[in-house]
Amino acid sequence: MDGTPRLRSAFPATPQTTRRTGQARSGSPGIQRPSERLPDIPIVTPSIRTSPPDEPLIPEHVIDAPSQRLYAFTLYCALFAWKVYDFNMLNDTEEQSLWLFMKWIAIDGTFLFGLPNFRIPWLEWSSATMTLLFLGHAVLDGMMMFRIGIPIAAAFGAVNRSVWGAYELAVNEHKVNPKNIEFNESLILGRQIIHILPEGSAVLNPERDSFCIDGMSRTEARLPITINSTNPIAMDLLRVDLETQANETIHISKSQIKTMHREASRLITYSDKINEPKTLYYPVKKPGLYVLAKVIDESNLEVARKRMAHTVVVPCPKANVLPASSDRCRGELSSVDIEVTGTPPMRVKYRKMVNQQPMDATFESIQPEDFVSPLASVDRQSAVTVPAKVDTAWARPQKVRVPLSESLATSGKWVYSISEVQDGFGNTVIYTDRDHDAQERQGSKSSHLHQVISVHERPTINLRGCTPQNPLKVAKGQAEQLPVQFGSTGRGEIADTPYHIEYMFSRQKDVSASGEHTTAAQQKRETVKSSRQKPLIQEAGLYTITGVSTDFCRGDVLEPASCLLTNPPEPKLSISQEEIFDKCAGSPIGLRVDLDLLGTPPFDVHYRIHRSSERAHEDYHEHVNGLRGQMELTPAQAGEYEYIFKSVSDAVYKNRPLDMKLKQSVKPAASAKLINKDPRKVSCIDDSASFDVALQGEGPFSIEYEIVHNGKRNKFTREKISENMIKIETDSLRDGGEYTLALVSVTDRMGCKEFLKDEAKIQVRHQKPKVGFGHIEGKRRVDMLEGNKVQLPLRLAGEGPWSISYLDQTGKTHSLKVHQPNDRLTVEQEGVYKLTDVMDAYCPGQVDESAKQFEVSWIPRPELRISQADIVRQDGNKFIKNEVCEGEEDAVEVLFKGASPFFAQYTLSSKLDHGTVAPRNKELRAAVNVASMRMDTSQAGTYDYTFKELKDNNYNPDPRRFAPVTVQQKVNARPSVAFANPGKTYSYCSVESDGEEVIPIILHGAPPFNVEVEIKHHGTARPETVSLTDIQSLKHELRIPHSRLHLGKSAVSLRRVSDSRGCSRLLDSTTPRVMIAVHDAPTISPLENHADFCVGDRINFALSGVAPFNVFYEFEGAHRKATATGTTFRRLAEKPGTFTVTGVQDSASQCKASTSLVRHIHGMPSVRVSQGRDSYVDIHEGGEVEILFEFGGVPPFEFTYTRSSNTDRSGKHHRKGVVLDMRHEVSDEYSMRVRAHEEGTYEVVAIRDRYCSYAKPGVNVNWKEAQRKLGY
Known part of the structure; x- marks a missing residue:
């Protein structure tokens, strides 16, 4: 029985096991309830990636699949219509039958085996299917072309006879069904049914069903009482109370029995016949043991009662889950109790669902200790026998508690829900989703049908990155997060839950020498909202975690669990200085500063350099990895400088302020260097090069430099330089190659000379750039196809990229930038192209006079002409050819000019005398300058051959460059003759x-x-053969004398x-x-x-x-x-x-x-039994009945009758009884009487008179044998 649909949030359902009860038999509400269904467990089906089917030969974006199927079906219908036409035109003589058969075999085979090549969806059949279809078509072709009779009419007749019956023409020329005549039921009518009356009886609960009452939905139990061959007017039921064992007699009156009959008559099993057994139902509303004590019939006589087992009505069983804590920790016991109430021994079925994974379990034989019950016997149907002394103590409801204690090994949601409960009698209560939901909505703290337990993971905690050997260093007065790491007994940490952390703290001075806590240690507790939050600690000392817990479970502390927090000393700086002097002038050029540091390395010292003559200043910092460092301060320019040390930072403390200053008057030594020099400066030949030089120190200056080329040095000197920036310019560089400009020395005002190392390279070009046209096939001239582009070769000297200028065929100037020395110039117009100018990446150049121009010419296009042979007349580009008969061979010569081979595209348009043909595009190919085009003469009409496109080996078709040429010819139809x-x-x-x-x-x-x-x-x-000549009309009469025929x-x-x-x-x-x-x-x-x-x-x-x-x-x-x-x-x-x-x-x-x-x-002869009616006679044992047979037809009469077992007397069910006896009789009269005393149904099955005989369907009678035989 299907379960009720459930929401995902509902409790799981349990498959039900049902038991037949009296309530279900009587149609009244039973003890069973619709069962729940388990939630469907998702089944992961492996995804099978299939390759897409082959695309149709004609893509679906051109013609969609349904249209392709329609076209294929239309073609098949057209071929079949053609086949039917050939069949109708086939003569009686079979001269053409063979070749027509072969023709249609070939056409059908081509169509059927060619159709799969188009890959039309739904028409891609297998080879076996195509072979069967071809064989079927071959058989059909043979039957049609050889005129083999196709039994279509017979087939339709067979179908018609199978559906509507085999109708035949009768002697009155109208159709009748032969079965209506051959099997005429009116020829044998009537039956004589003899019934011998039985004795009456009554029994309570013959099926030994079980019953229960719960006072809510089951307010009463309907006890079945089966009566047979009697009509009671009064009944007495004896009830024994289960608790007090007191007796109570329940009297059922005649009016109540009538009401019981009326209610029972609504059931299908109820029979109105008095002598057939029927079941009545009496409702009771109290538990107890019931016995049918007395039954009185209409004759005021007591009806016999069958003594069977007592019928016990008990309270319905029930089960509840006693309330318990809904939150548990992983590894604890479930400790759930189920309380079961009912008649022992009981059975309860429950479902345990762990994280949506269901598992069913059953407790059997639930009963109190030392409890003895007859229901515990193996044969439960015979357990409740009729005792000599009635004791109902074993049937009283008992309350038993069943404990469920199992380890909660998995975290998540555990649900214990009761599915069904059954008592010792088999009364079953099935709890549905509605029952569970109704109790949940009540919200009471009493027992429920289910218990939900949330099993939580136990937390774990440890420290990360801090131990007593690796302490946590924190600045004084600042707080730091205790580096705890949370976890759980499951996978990962417990999300979105607060943690309660317990730890022990000892101040640094109270920590023992061994690094352990002493008695002065403090126990503290702190709560964090989530695993992302850490407790804050500030005071230096030893911290040890002693415990962790959540709101539900206490956890475990893992190692490392101790952390030492220290407050290092603040960083300090002391400096010492030493001046740095110039070796020549003896003046100071900077300071050498020694740094002495205290604190936690590494250190960062921040300082500022300020020049007194400037407002601006610059900030610097020095990174020191140890406790000592040294730095040199050498400004580039002379002046009064102040060095201010602003702050110092170490690994713990940041930006601790300092107040230290140093002052110095700096006079730096003279120096010079090249500014913005290129690593490889390129210069054109005969040009000069210039460089910028920056000077430092006290002027005026004197600078020496030299230019080196080809192993020669040329020295130069410039004196009395008062500026700090000068420009050095070389003479004209007339030789190509590499030059080097080197700074030699610089002298300041004090006469101190400083050696210089700075230099620059100058690359001078050896020649000027040059441009000219190259050759194509040894010449500066090319023939190209009209409209195509040609690339003219360029020859360039110098370094790219180059910028060139040229003149086109119209004299217009164009500019072009190229990157390769053998690059190309792309042009698409014919004419002469001239180069005018060139410049490479650095220098202007010159044009080669002998290669400055290039000539471009076009190749001529192809031409087409029509030969004048067989041309009647010409009208412009239209040529009229002589007329021909339909089917005769004819052709026209086409002349070409150009580069062979030639390809001419033409359109064949026709105006047929009968029908229409769509224009067709064709192609004429010629390997030489002359080609012959075959004319189409297959059908009568006017044909136009229009040449629209022409191409040769050089040119593709261009409609703008070709004038269409038309050839026209008329094809005369051949005469025809046919029979009217x-x-x-x-x-x-x-x-x-x-x-x-x-x-x-x-x-x-x-x-x-x-x-x-x-x-x-x-x-x-x-x-x-007969010849007819000079027929002047289109209709003629052919006359053949009878004397010439055989x-x-x-x-x-x-x-x-x-x-x-x-x-x-x-x-x-x-x-x-x-x-x-x-x-x-x-x-x-x-x-x-x-x-x-x-x-x-x-x-x-x-x-x-x-x-x-x-x-x-x-x-x-x-x-x-x-x-x-x-x-x-x-x-x-x-x-x-x-x-x-x-x-x-x-x-x-x-x-x-x-x-x-x-x-x-x-x-046909006829017979009537009991005047043609079904006659029912009830007799007692030993009685006798006379049966009357009446005949129709021509005497003498022979007939056969049978005696069979009786069936339904109401006539609603026409089931044949079993044949018990068979007799054969002969009569010369039109009637006959026979006496019978045995029970059964007497009827005639066969009758015969002088000429004819008749037997019922299925009866076979051999009238010729002396001993008559009857067969079915």
Whole structure:
């Protein structure tokens, strides 16, 4: 039984096990409730990545898949229509059958096996399927082309007979169902049913069902009382109380019994017949042991009672989960108690769900200690027997507590929920989602149907990055986070929960010499909101974590668990100074400062340098890794300087202020250096180079420098320089190569000379840049295709990139920047191109006069002309060619000019005399300058060949450069001739030898016509040919005398026709023909030798001649005409009478043959039992009944009757009983009486009179044997 749908938040459901109870049998509310279903566990299905199917041959964005299927189906229908046309045009002679069969085998095979290549969705069948389809089409082609009869009518007839019945024509010329005549139920009517009455009885709870009452939804129990062959008017029930064992008699009156009958009659199992057993239900509302004490029937006699086990009605079992704590820690016991109340031994089923993973469990045989119950026996159905002394103590409800104690090994949500409970009688209560939700909404603290326990992980804690050996150093007066790290017994830390941390603290002075706590240690406790928050500590000393807990669980402390916090001393700085003097002038140029530090390394010393003549100052810092350091302060410019030490920082303390200053008057030594010098300065030949030089010191200055080139040094001197920045410029550099400018020395005002090392390189070009055109195939001239681009080769000297200027064919100047010495100039117009100027990356250049210009020319385009042979006239670009007949070969010559091979694209447009054809695009290819184009003469009409595109080996088609050329030709249709009625058969009798057959024919073309006709007689090897000339009209009558025809069939065919335009048509063997048949008169003869028939028989005659036939007959004085499509004439004998055939006529000659065939039809015999009705007689044992049989028909009568077991007397169920006996009797009279004393149903199954016999369906009687046999 399906469970009720549940929300995800609902409690889990448990599959129910049900037990049949009396309540369920009576339709009243039972003890069972709809079961809950377990939540579906998601099943992870592996994702199978399949490759997409092949795309159709014609992409779906061009033609979508449904349209492709429609086109394929349309093509198939067109082919099938063509096949049907060939089948209809097929003549009686089978000369063309073989090749038509081969033709359609090839067409069907091409279509079926070619269709999968298009990969149309839904039409991609397997090879086996395609082979079966091809074989089916091959069989159909053979049956159609060889004219093998297809039993379509028979197949439809079989389907019609299977659905609507096999209807046949009767002697009255209307269709009837033979079964309605052959199996006429009205021929045998009536039955005699004899029933022997049984004795009455009554029993309480015959199925030994169990019952319970809960006072809420089960306010009463309906006890079943089964009565048989009696109609009670009073009953007494004895009730024994389960608690006090007091007796109580419950009297059930007649009116109550009527109410019980009325309520029971609504059930399907209830029967209105008095002698059939029926079950009544009496409701009780109190628990107890019930016994059926007395039953009185309508005769005021006590009805026999079957003594069975007592019926016990008990309170319904129930179960609850006693309330307990809902929060536990991992590893603790669940400690959940289930309280079960009911009649022992009891059974409770519960579900344990751990993190949505369900598991069902069951407790069996729940009962108090030292409890003995008859329900504990193996055979529970016979456990509650009828005792000599009634003791109900074992049936009283008991309350038993069942403990559930298991280790909570997994954290998360644990749910214990009761699914069902069952008592010792089998009464089952199933708790649904609604029951669980209803108790949860009440919100009481009493017991519930489920218990939810949240199992929490236990926290862990340890320190990270701090130990007594690696203390935590913190500045005095500042707080620091205690570096604790949280974890849990599960995976990772417990998120979003506060932690309670307990730790021990000892001041640094109270820590023992061994680094342990002493008695002066303080115990502290601190709470943090989450694992991301850390406790703050400030006072120096030893901190040791002693415990950690959350709101639910106490955790474990892991090592390291101790941390030592210290306050290092603040950093201090002391300095000493020493002046640095110039060796030449003896003046100070800076200070050397020694740094002595105290604190925690490393240190950062921040200081400022201030020049007295300037407002601006600069800040610096010195990084010292140890406790001592040294720094040199050497300003670049002369002046009064002040060195201010601002602050010092160490690893613990930051930016501790200092108040230290040093002063000095600085006079630096002279120096000079090049400013913004290039590592490789390039200069053009004959140009000069200049450099900027910066001077420092006390002026005026004197500077020496030299220029080095090709191993030669040229020295230069500049004196009395008062500026701090000068420019040095060289002479003209006339030789190419590398020059070096080197600063040698500088002298200041005091005459102190300083050696200099600074120098710069100058790269002088050896030659000027140059430009010119290169060659293409040895010349500065090129032929190119019109509209294409050509790249002219350039030859450049110098260093790139280059900027060049040139003139195009119109004299316009263009500029171009190139990067390669052999780069190219791209042009697309014909003409002469000239170079005018060039400059490389550094210097201007010159143009090579011998290679400054390049000539570009175009290649001519291809041309097309039409040869004048067979051209009637020309109208501009339109050429009119001479006319031809349909199907004749013809061609036209096309002349080309250009570079072979040639490709000409033309459009073939046609105006057909009959039908339309879409224009077709074709291509003419020529390897030389002349090509022959074949003309299309397949159908009559006017054809236009329009050349729209032309290309050769050089040029692709360009509609703007080509004028279309058209060739026009008229194709005359060939004449045709056909019969006005193709396939028709002209028939006449053999006795009609005079006259002639007139066969109309229809012609098409230009009169006059000449026609050849062929006549082939059946049985002759050679046909006869007849020629008809000078036919002036389009309709003509072909006349053939009867004297030229033979008995049988003759085929008339049209072979050849020609008209006045010189066109002719030869007709092949597939051309439809007509037949002329000469027939003899038809005959009819009977297929049976006897003349007497019964109603339902079939009267058969054999026919000879050409179908269909007309049969003339007389029945009951009425003359009738019937049509027979085959060689057999048959009619069903529907009713008695005389049937006489008077004549027959076939369809070939229309000749009628007279005859006189007489047949007599007799009616069927009949029998009536008990005047044709079902007669019911109730008798007592030893009684007797007379059965009346009445006959209809022609004596003597023979009949067979049976005695079978009785079935439903109400007639609502027509089930046949088992045949117990069979007898056969003979009577010369129209009635007969037989006595019977045995119980059963008597009915006739077969009857026979002088002429006819009838038996019920399924009965086989052999009337000829002396001992009659009856078979089913």
